[in-house]
Amino acid sequence: MIGVSPSPLKKCPYCAEMILAEAKGCRYCHEVVDPSWREPHASAEATTRTRRHRGIAAILSLVIPGAGQMYRGKIGWGLVWLVFTVVAYTVFGGRW
Numbered sequence: 850m851i852g853v854s855p856s857p858l859k860k861c862p863y864c865a866e867m868i869l870a871e872a873k874g875c876r877y878c879h880e881v882v883d884p885s886w887r888e889p890h891a892s893a894e895a896t897t898r899t900r901r902h903r904g905i906a907a908i909l910s911l912v913i914p915g916a917g918q919m920y921r922g923k924i925g926w927g928l929v930w931l932v933f934t935v936v937a938y939t940v941f942g943g944r945w
């Protein structure tokens with residue numbers, strides 16, 4: 850038998866059109882069908898999330914001295930900074 854190949858088509862999960870089984874994207878709705886093409890986006894999201902956490906820590910340490918360290922899990926060091934700042938404010942009376 851000539852011309853018989855093992856089912857080279859698959860159903861698009863987005864628009865239900867029949868597309869090539871090896872297709873990375875759907876030619877009807879232009880959605881990315883191959884899951885390996887979606888993974889880089891997911892890891893990029895995770896990187897952004899980590900960066901955002903670092904940003905929150907930086908902002909916290911600006912508003913409340915030591916809070917950034919506490920946010921990152923170094924509670925002891927954060928408390929030392931907090932006490933130091935309170936003592937400094939008390940000693941210098943907010944003149945600086």
Ligand SMILES: [Zn+2]
Pocket residue numbers: 861862863864865866875876877878879880
């Ligand atoms: Zn589609």
